[in-house]
Amino acid sequence: MSESSLLRQLLDRQEITAVMAAYTRWADMNQPEQQAAVFIEDCRVKYHLTDWIVGREALTEALVTALARYAKTSHHLSNIEIDFDGPDSATAQSAVIAWHRRYDGSEWTLYGRYVDRWTRTGQGWRLAERELRAAGAVGRDDSQLPPIGRASGALT
Amino acid sequence: MSESSLLRQLLDRQEITAVMAAYTRWADMNQPEQQAAVFIEDCRVKYHLTDWIVGREALTEALVTALARYAKTSHHLSNIEIDFDGPDSATAQSAVIAWHRRYDGSEWTLYGRYVDRWTRTGQGWRLAERELRAAGAVGRDDSQLPPIGRASGALT
Amino acid sequence: MSESSLLRQLLDRQEITAVMAAYTRWADMNQPEQQAAVFIEDCRVKYHLTDWIVGREALTEALVTALARYAKTSHHLSNIEIDFDGPDSATAQSAVIAWHRRYDGSEWTLYGRYVDRWTRTGQGWRLAERELRAAGAVGRDDSQLPPIGRASGALT
Numbered sequence: 517m518s519e520s521s522l523l524r525q526l527l528d529r530q531e532i533t534a535v536m537a538a539y540t541r542w543a544d545m546n547q548p549e550q551q552a553a554v555f556i557e558d559c560r561v562k563y564h565l566t567d568w569i570v571g572r573e574a575l576t577e578a579l580v581t582a583l584a585r586y587a588k589t590s591h592h593l594s595n596i597e598i599d600f601d602g603p604d605s606a607t608a609q610s611a612v613i614a615w616h617r618r619y620d621g622s623e624w625t626l627y628g629r630y631v632d633r634w635t636r637t638g639q640g641w642r643l644a645e646r647e648l649r650a651a652g653a654v655g656r657d658d659s660q661l662p663p664i665g666r667a668s669g670a671l672t
Numbered sequence: 673m674s675e676s677s678l679l680r681q682l683l684d685r686q687e688i689t690a691v692m693a694a695y696t697r698w699a700d701m702n703q704p705e706q707q708a709a710v711f712i713e714d715c716r717v718k719y720h721l722t723d724w725i726v727g728r729e730a731l732t733e734a735l736v737t738a739l740a741r742y743a744k745t746s747h748h749l750s751n752i753e754i755d756f757d758g759p760d761s762a763t764a765q766s767a768v769i770a771w772h773r774r775y776d777g778s779e780w781t782l783y784g785r786y787v788d789r790w791t792r793t794g795q796g797w798r799l800a801e802r803e804l805r806a807a808g809a810v811g812r813d814d815s816q817l818p819p820i821g822r823a824s825g826a827l828t
Numbered sequence: 829m830s831e832s833s834l835l836r837q838l839l840d841r842q843e844i845t846a847v848m849a850a851y852t853r854w855a856d857m858n859q860p861e862q863q864a865a866v867f868i869e870d871c872r873v874k875y876h877l878t879d880w881i882v883g884r885e886a887l888t889e890a891l892v893t894a895l896a897r898y899a900k901t902s903h904h905l906s907n908i909e910i911d912f913d914g915p916d917s918a919t920a921q922s923a924v925i926a927w928h929r930r931y932d933g934s935e936w937t938l939y940g941r942y943v944d945r946w947t948r949t950g951q952g953w954r955l956a957e958r959e960l961r962a963a964g965a966v967g968r969d970d971s972q973l974p975p976i977g978r979a980s981g982a983l984t
Contacts (some may be wrong), residue, residue, distance in 0.1 A: 519835055526682055526838055534855030537751040540767065544785075544807050546823040558937040588814075588822065590783030590807035592750045592767050594904045611852065611904050613769065613925065615783050617808055625693055627927050629856075651856050651902035652929055660898075666900065667858040677830055682838055693907040696923065700941075700963050701981040702882035744970075744978065746939030748923050769925065771939050773964055807977045 528606070529598050532634055532641045536610060539643070540591035548579035555643045556635060565662050588617040593630075604636035611651075624655030629664050634656045684762070685754050688790055688797045690762035695799070696747035704735035712791060716796045718758075718803045721818050744773040751765060767807075780811030785820050840853070840918070841910050844946055844953045848922060852903035860891035867955045868947060874959045877974055900929040906943075916948035923963075936967030941976050 517525070535554050537608050542551035549573040552575050555561070561569045563582070583589070595611040633645035650661035673681070678763070691710050698707035708731050711717070717725045719738070725731050751767040770782040789801035806817035829837070847866050854863035864887050867873070873881045875894070881887050895901070907923040927937040945957035962973035 519832060520675060521840060523679060523682075526835075526842065527678060529842065530685065532675065534753055537765075537767075540751050541753070544767075544820060544822060588783075588808040590767065590769075592748070592769055592783075592906075594748075594750050594902070594906050595852050597846055597849045597853070599863060609849075609853070611856075611902065613902075613904055615808065615810075623810065624949075627900075627904075643790045652900040652927065654927075654935065658802070664856060666856060676831060679835060679838075683834060686838065686841065690909055693909045693921075693923075696907050697909070697921070700923075700976060700978060741943070744939075744964040746923065746925075748925055748939075750904075750906050771964065771966075779966065 525600060528600070528636075528641065531648070532598055532606065532608065533639055534594055535643070536593055536596065536608075536630075540593055541613075543579075543583065543591050544589050546583045546586075548576055548583050551583075552576040555646075556637060559643060560645045561643075562662065565660060585618060585621045586616050588615075588633055590615045597636075606634045606641075608632040608634055612648075626652055626653050626656075626661075627651040628653075628661075681756060684756070684792075688754055688762065688764065689752055691797055692749055692752065692764075692786075696749060696768075699735075699739065699747055700745050702739045702742075704732055704739055707739075708732040709737055711802075712793060715799060716801045718818065721816060733768075742772060743773050743775045744771075746771045752823065753792075755825070762790045762797075764788040764790055768804075778811070780809055782809050782812075782815075782817075783807040831945070837912060838983055840912070840948075840953065844910055844918065844920065845908055847955070848905055848908065848920075848942075848951055852905055852924075855891075855895065855903055856901050858895045858898075860888055863891055863895075864888040867958075871955060873958045874974065877972060879946060881947050897930060898928050899931045900927075902927045910946075918953075919945045920944040920946055924960075935972075938965050938968075938973075939963040940965075940973075 539551055539554050552572050555572050555575060557572050561570055561575050569578050592613040593610045598606050598608045600606045610630045612628045612630060617623045628648055630651045631647045632643060634641050635644045649664040650658050651664050652658050680729050693711050695707055700827050711728050711731060713728050715728055715731060717731050719807045748769040749766045754762050754764045756762045766786045768784045768786060775781045784804055787803045788799060790797050791800045805820040806814050807820050808814050849869040851863060851866050864884050867884050867887060869884050872886055873887050877914060907929045910918050910920045912918045922942050924940050928952050929935045940960055940962045943959045944955060946953050947956045961976040962970050963976050964970050
């Protein structure tokens with residue numbers, strides 16, 4: 517790759533990383549419309565073991581409901597890995613710690629991973645697909661969350 | 673922007689991010705003087721619902737007292753968003769998980785957000801202003817911490 | 829440094845950061861061979877107060893045993909600081925939150941710091957040395973973990 521292309525790719529990484537951060541900020545501010553705006557119109561999103569949520573309209577509705585369950589949340593991303601499969605398309609993974617407090621004061625914490633597909637639009641990089649997988653959860657039954665696929669490796 | 677300017681801005685982001693990391697490292701090593709050295713002389717800092725701390729000298733004093741309360745702390749930054757409003761000035765936000773253990777063994781964890789103003793000095797990028805806002809806290813009454821401003825959105 | 833060198837260094841930072849993320853991903857997927865593959869053949873690693881683990885073969889064996897203790901783990905890196913001491917060598921520090929659940933359901937969380945030496949190989953940047961230091965731990969006696977060296981600073 518030319519230096520010019522390498523620079524452009526660093527800028528693309530920077531932009532995707534910033535949009536990832538915005539997603540968490542809108543979640544923690546309980547702004548589901550703005551959170552949904554980081555996705556493309558015909559996105560696919562999976563938060564649970566159930567079906568994919570298809571389209572930004574359905575996603576917005578799902579986010580309104582999901583965020584309204586909580587008095588407070590705090591999402592913390594790390595371990596971001598972005599792989600470009602063309603100038604306008606990338607896959608990405610990131611780890612997330614998401615702390616939640618319900619209105620009754622009960623709390624749970626997710627230790628998870630987002631598995632993403634990103635696409636460049638006229639408005640910048642947007643999420644085309646996001647799948648949440650759970651490494652585990654504290655304060656909630658994590659057998660009901662999609663697993664990250666850890667190899668079973670207990671010594672025998 | 674020219675490629676040269678774009679490269680410079682990536683380097684500025686990198687430097688600001690590194691200074692953010694140094695701030696947390698000095699806190700966790702209980703080195704308040706070095707922690708305060710990432711701020712400019714006439715900085716403004718707000719950690720609580722009370723007044724702003726004004727100036728690096730007052731800040732150092734406040735950090736000495738604050739860090740001395742703890743036997744151990746661990747600060748973890750993520751979701752860093754930096755927006756430049758000129759070649760030598762930027763605003764930034766970041767999320768923080770800060771675990772604290774007091775000398776009596778009691779613990780509390782902050783889930784928060786730093787809202788910053790950064791400025792370029794002769795010694796590099798430094799914090800001109802930092803405001804801590806709390807998404808919530810575990811092990812401590814978080815109604816006494818400045819809130820992030822989450823929209824109240826319980827479904828009715 | 830020339831703009832070309834500055835760009836190369838940003839790309840090196842990006843690559844090291846990505847390998848750091850891969851290390852945590854392989855740990856959480858319980859893939860010790862792949863986790864060990866981010867180290868050079870004659871690496872040195874220290875996770876405990878005991879001796880250094882020397883060489884990738886011994887490391888792989890140690891990781892197989894260590895990961896097998898857990899049903900689930902989740903590692904979250906932040907505060908990454910990388911300092912180059914030549915074109916092919918760097919030191920780095922990062923903060924880690926590592927949540928662990930054993931097969932009996934018991935859990936512990938590490939708040940720590942990796943202190944690294946990185947080297948460029950024909951296959952890319954690899955870890956030459958990694959030392960884990962603990963800021964503290966919850967759910968486990970952290971006096972048995974190598975400390976980060978926090979100054980003792982209780983006010984008297």
